[in-house]
Amino acid sequence: MNLDELVNSVPEIKLRENLSRWVREWKQDDKDIETLAYLIGKWHGNVWFQDTDSSNKFHSEFQNFKSAAIDNIGGLTLNERLYWFGLFEVWEGGNEITQNRLRSKLRANA
Incomplete structure (x- = not known):
């Protein structure tokens, strides 16, 4: 379950919208x-x-996400990081500055 799926798993609309905004x-x-x-x-x-x-x-779902995507970030490729955090579209539509920001955000600077 990636970040967007985690947000969408919240059953209550107002709570889901609030988390989605964050x-x-x-x-x-x-x-x-x-x-x-x-x-x-x-x-x-x-x-x-x-x-x-x-x-x-x-x-429980958040803890599973955190374990797989955040605690294990060092073992993920950039594409896997973009998937886990729902950032493929931002990456594809972004310029070099945006892509560098995402690399930093996802700890993929190397």
Whole structure:
């Protein structure tokens, strides 16, 4: 499950839209993946799902995403990083400055 799928897994429309806004802003700024993990954790800790099972499921899915995409970032290719974080379109449509920003965001500077 990549970042966009994680956002779309939130069953409540208002919560999903709110998280989507946070993620969209992160995709456009210069903050890295550690900040993203912090933002999602903070978001989840400050919202109320109508159903505890849905909240627990989201938490579990987030932990799986974090483990695969963030904690394991050093073992991923640039294309895998772009997939995990839903940034292919930004990369393809971006100029050199945008691509360098994404490399930095995804810790792919080498």
